[in-house]
Amino acid sequence: MEEALKEFSTWGPRLVDLGTNLLVALLILIIGWWVSSLLGGWVRRAASRSSKIDPTIIPMFYSTVVWTVRIFTVIAVLARFGVQTASLIAVLGAAGLAVGLALQGTLQNIAAGIMLLILRPIRAGEYVALSSGSDGTVEEVGLFLTRLVQVDGIHLTLPNSTVWNATITNYSRNKTRRLDIPVPVRYGDDLGVVLAKLKTLVDANPDALKDPEPQVKVFDYKENGIIVNVRVWAEASKYWDLRWGLYQQIRSALEEAGFQPPIPLREIQNPKTGAAA
Structure with missing residues (x-):
């Protein structure tokens, strides 16, 4: 019995110290994780409210803050158990080099992400x-x-x-975009009337910008008709509304005025008689 008490008196304080360290380490880990999420959320909200910070880089700011705090938290937990942090950092550096060599593709993605955020092509x-x-x-x-x-x-x-x-x-970097619509016109139709009608139609469209001024010009000659190009500028946000609207309005307006779309014609000759079939 006396030997058991001596053993307990020897191991008891160590067990108490171990339990205390475990409790403190767990507390540090919980607080560190909570603080990392709190700081990350604060950085995200602050960056979102600032007009000087591009929204594209906010997720990277958030991740950097969160994982920096969590890495220091893990180091603090290990230091609580007597682990030499200097040696740990050296080991992590060597391990990071080995992992970096093994994950070159991943590092390329990180480098590319940094370049995308610095140069901001998107x-x-x-x-x-x-x-x-x-x-x-x-x-x-x-x-x-x-x-x-x-x-x-x-x-x-x-x-x-x-x-x-x-x-x-x-497609969104510029505030305005140019729209070109090719309109086929049959040979023999009054080209002047067609040009005037198309110009009037474009000028009346509220989504078409007045500066630069819309242009309606003869663009090309094809086998089955003349190609008239309708060139107009629009705000980038209204580009597709203008495109869809003009495609429908142009065809309807020309048909109402009696202008039918050109129909491709092919002449086939009889090889025996030479006459067209």
């Missing part, structure tokens, strides 16, 4: 098309991935390196 809310065949409205440029929302509501997630290495066509 921003949140802009509609873009990539030479890889993807297109959509930019929702987020993260540390590893870029998220697009296509016109049919489908979310598209791409590695940052894919976006960075592609040719980017940005």
Whole structure:
């Protein structure tokens, strides 16, 4: 019995210290995780309210703040158990180098994400098309991935390196866009009347900008008719409304005025008689 008491008196304080360290470490971990989420949320809200901060970089700011606090929290927890943080940092550095060599593609995505945020060829809310065949409205440029929302509501997630290495066509960066509509006119129709009617129709459209002035000009001659080009500028947000509206109005207005669309004609000759069939 006396030996058991001696053993307990020897191990008791150690167990108490271990339990205390576990409790304190758990408390540090919980508080650190809570503080990281709190600071991340505060940074996101503050950045969202500022007109000087591009919305595209807000997710990266949030992730950086959150994981910086969490890494320091884990180091503090390990230090509570007597782990030498200097040695730990050296080990983490060596491990980071090894992981970096193994994950070169991931590092390329990080580097591409940083370049996208610095040079900003795309921003949140802009509609873009990539030479890889993807297109959509930019929702987020993260540390590893870029998220697009296509016109049919489908979310598209791409590695940052894919976006960075592609040719980017940005349809939203400029405030205005030009619309060109080819209108075929039959040979023999009064071209002057057609041009005047199209000019009147375009000038009356509220979505068509007056500066630059709309242009209605003869553009080309085809086998089956003359091509008249209707060139008009619109605000980027109203481009598709103007396009859809003009395509319908032009055809309806010309048909009401008695102008029918050209019909392709082909002459087939009989090889025996040489006469047209």
